[in-house]
Amino acid sequence: MKYEKPIAGWWTGRTTEQRDYLYQHIRLLDLQDQKTGVQDQRSPALLGYSCDIGVHRNQGRVGAAGGPNAIRAALGKLPALSGGPALWTDAGNLLPAPDMESAQRGFAKSVSQLLRLGYFPIGLGGGHDMAFAHFQGLVDFLPAGTRLGMVNFDAHFDLRRPLPLPHSGSPYFQMAEACKEHAMSFRYACIGARPDANTQELWDRAREWEVLVVERAQMGGTYQKDVIRKLRAFCEGLDALYISIDLDGFSSAFAPGVSAASPMGYAPEDLLPLLGWLLDSGKVISMDLAECNPGLDRDGQTARLAASLIHFSAHRPGLF
Known part of the structure; x- marks a missing residue:
């Protein structure tokens, strides 16, 4: 793997006498520093996956390797509010050296390390191939027998077979295979799936593997109480939750800078109540946001959306 240490130059914002903005609350963490100690209180640590090889393998539009630093640039300018974490940590980026799999191994190791700290x-x-790496880091950290659930906000199931190599469309297929190896149940919910974004084979696989599916048309408005009821049933009996947000699930009106943009995606107001309910469950131990492609973005809109989702999550009462 290739590890890129965080630098202060990634974090800038409006100059103020008070510590009003998030960039003023960032601590840099070198994961290769063996002297780093365990935290007294849980706090957020940002970890970049600067790799879009999986997107290229999946025949998507490349450029997401620049996503982590674009999100940082947008996040640093947001306000630090009461009720949120007093300290934010930047743990740097994992880069492919020489391939996607090396970045995944490094990311998995780093996720496990951060949890232990x-x-x-x-x-x-x-790329959303980050999700399989994230899952591997969780499995390495969690005690045997832990009942882990994965919630993916996404237009796509990402249950495609690696043909022949893994890619950004295969992470949850790989998780299902890994669950068999670890004698774990595959507990997966895909929120926002679209009929025009998944083949019949994938719908059939989701049904066969008992995936909780909430279609995009069923996310918002009067449907939300029913979705929360389904999420509550999904979370019962789980010990831990991992949330992944693929930004290409949003309509291109909100997230134009992704590898697979579509005007048929959902809006932020469809997702936020569901994300908030999950964060309030007390079971979420980590999350990620995938597919931010700054080269295709418009006025930094997609990076700003990702940053606002992080800001919303971190300021959720009781999370930190």
Whole structure:
């Protein structure tokens, strides 16, 4: 793997006498420093996955390797409010050296390390192949027998077979295979799936593997109480939750800078109540945001969306 240490130059914002903005609350963490100690209180740690090789393998539009630093640039300018974490940590980026699999191994190791140090990892992507790496880090950290659930806000199931190599469309297929190896149940919910974004084979696989599916048309408005009821049933009996947000699930009106943009995606107001309910469950131990492609973005809109989702999550009462 290739590890890029965080630098202060990634974090800038409006100059103020008070510590009003998030960039003024950032601590840099070198994961290769063996002297780092365990945290007294859980706090967020940002970890970049600067890799879009999986997107290229999946025949998507490349450029998401620049996503982590674009999200940082947007996040640093947001306000630090009461009720949120007093300290934010930047743990740097994992880069492919020479391939996607090396970046995944490094990211998995880093997620596990951050959890052991008492952090709440927030992955910044990068292709959605980051999700399998994140899962591997969780499995390495969690005690045997832990009942882990994965919630993916996404237009796509990402249950495609690696043909022949893994890619950004295969992470949850790989998780299902890994669950068999570890004698774990595959507990997966895909929120926002679209009929025009998944083949019949994938719908059939999701049904066969008992995936909780909430279609995009069923996310908002009067449907939300029913969705929360389904999420409550999904979370019962789980010990831990991992949330992944693929930014290409949003309509291109809100997230134009992704590898697979579509005007048929959902809006932020559809997602936020569901994300908030999950964060309030007390079971979420980590999350990530994938597919931010700054080269295709418009006025930094997608990076700003990702940053606002992180800001919303970190300021959720009781998370930190």
